[in-house]
Amino acid sequence: MGAVPDYGRPVQFGLFPTPEAEALEEILTLARIADDAGLELIGIQDHPYQRRFLDTWMLMATVLAKTQRVRVFPDVANLPLRPPAVMAKAAASLDVLSGGRFELGLGAGGFWTAIAAMGGPTRTPGDAVDALAEAIEVIRLMWSDERSVRFDGQHYRLAGVKPGPRPVHDMGIWLGVGRKRTLGLVGRAADGWVPSSGWATPDKLADMHARIDEAAVTAGRDPAQIRRVYNVWGLIDGPGGFLNGSAGQWVDELTELAVYRGMDTFVFGPSADPVPQSQRFANEIAPVVRQQVAQQRGG
Numbered sequence: 278m279g280a281v282p283d284y285g286r287p288v289q290f291g292l293f294p295t296p297e298a299e300a301l302e303e304i305l306t307l308a309r310i311a312d313d314a315g316l317e318l319i320g321i322q323d324h325p326y327q328r329r330f331l332d333t334w335m336l337m338a339t340v341l342a343k344t345q346r347v348r349v350f351p352d353v354a355n356l357p358l359r360p361p362a363v364m365a366k367a368a369a370s371l372d373v374l375s376g377g378r379f380e381l382g383l384g385a386g387g388f389w390t391a392i393a394a395m396g397g398p399t400r401t402p403g404d405a406v407d408a409l410a411e412a413i414e415v416i417r418l419m420w421s422d423e424r425s426v427r428f429d430g431q432h433y434r435l436a437g438v439k440p441g442p443r444p445v446h447d448m449g450i451w452l453g454v455g456r457k458r459t460l461g462l463v464g465r466a467a468d469g470w471v472p473s474s475g476w477a478t479p480d481k482l483a484d485m486h487a488r489i490d491e492a493a494v495t496a497g498r499d500p501a502q503i504r505r506v507y508n509v510w511g512l513i514d515g516p517g518g519f520l521n522g523s524a525g526q527w528v529d530e531l532t533e534l535a536v537y538r539g540m541d542t543f544v545f546g547p548s549a550d551p552v553p554q555s556q557r558f559a560n561e562i563a564p565v566v567r568q569q570v571a572q573q574r575g576g
Contacts, residue, residue, distance in 0.1 A: 281486045284501040286541035288570045290563040291318025292555050293352060293508060293546035296330045304336070305343060307555050312344040314559035319344075320352030320382065320471075320508065320544045323359075326391035334367055341375040349375070352508065352544065353382035353453035353471055357389075357397040357405075361412035361433055365419035369444045377446035381416070382471050382506075384453040385409040406458050408432040413450055413466050420444055451506060460485055464492025469504035474520065477507075479538060486539045506542040507534065512549055513557050524561045531562065532569040 292311045294304040311319050319340055323333040337349045349371075354364060364381075372379040385405040386392060393399045400408060411430040418426040419440045428435040451469030454460060455477055463470045470489060477485060490500040511520030513527055520530060534540045543566075547554035 281483045281537070281539040283536050283574065284503075284505070284539060284541065285574070286501065286504065288535050288567055289317040289542040290558070290566075291316055291320055291347075291542065291544040292558070293320050293322070293544045294551065295546075296321050296333055296336050298329060298331050301331070303551060305340070306552055308340045308344050308347065310552070310555050310559055312347045314563070315346070316559055316563060317348060318380075318506075318542065318544055319347055319349045320506075321349070323351045323353065323355045323384075324388070324391075325355060325358050326388065326395050334371075337379070338371060338374070341371060341378060344378075346378075348378045348380055350380040350382045350451065353384035353451070355386060355392070356383060356409060356412055357386040357392050357400065358395060361415040362419050362435060362438065364412075365416040366442075368416075368448065369420060369442050372444040372446065372448055373442055377444070379444070380449050380451060380469075382451045382453055382469075383409065383412065383416075385459065402456070404432070406456075406462065409452070409454075409459065410462055410466065413462075416450060420448070449504065451504065455485065457488060460488040461492040463503065464489040464494075464498065464500070465496045467503065469506055471506045471508065473508035474510055475508075479519065479534065482534075482538050482540070504542060505540045506544060507540040508544045508546060510546050510548055512547060513554055513562070515548070524557065527558075527562050528565045528569060531566045532573065535566070535570045536573050 292307050294307045321333050333351055341349050368381045389399045411433045415428055415433050420443055421440050425437045425439050426435050449468035451471045452463050452467045453471040493500040509520055513524055515521030531543055545558045
């Protein structure tokens, strides 16, 4: 694995509950674990065409209502099925209602057959990137102080709409993307990057960071201001391999990812036994990684 600069961002942690309708009590238990243990985030995937899943936005509102401290974000929102102007209003509303505990993760889309079956568009890879770039502009306009806003894009338009409400904190737009062109979009226009360990494996991270950083510098931005959120899959005391070993192995691998691989936030999706695994992650892994990262940076 190639090394990348340590961006020096505070290390943070979260949980990734699966939004199955039959697992509502388990989801709320995981939310309480995160809230009580001082984890920073809960990320919830957004696949409206999945018949077993609750609607992600309704579930995020419920989680925010039943927690006190933890922040919540869609990991990541399905743009083709959720118009960006309406999504901006929903995101800002959740931020207001929760006292500033919402962030916006955004994806270009995938599973196009399922999206089309729900009445959404079928986009080419190029069109999906263009729509994502337009959506970021639309969302920021909808969060602005302007009396009315206009936007004339290929995929989205605003015709004198009045923005509001505004988020009550400086809400981030985080992109769950991995292709060369979309990584450039992260560097130019986004506040964070949300890859997953299943496809953005550690050996690929250095090149991905480099593409983001190059685009950020070209746009006059500081790459260190871009959050790097890693969805991590595995099992504590699992059968072996990356993020599938002892608690000590998890601590060492996450510490390395933070100090030497550029990632600053880890959102854990257990491959089995979500409640006990999440409790162990919150109590045995996260606090020790915080300590080790601080020690290595201090040294």
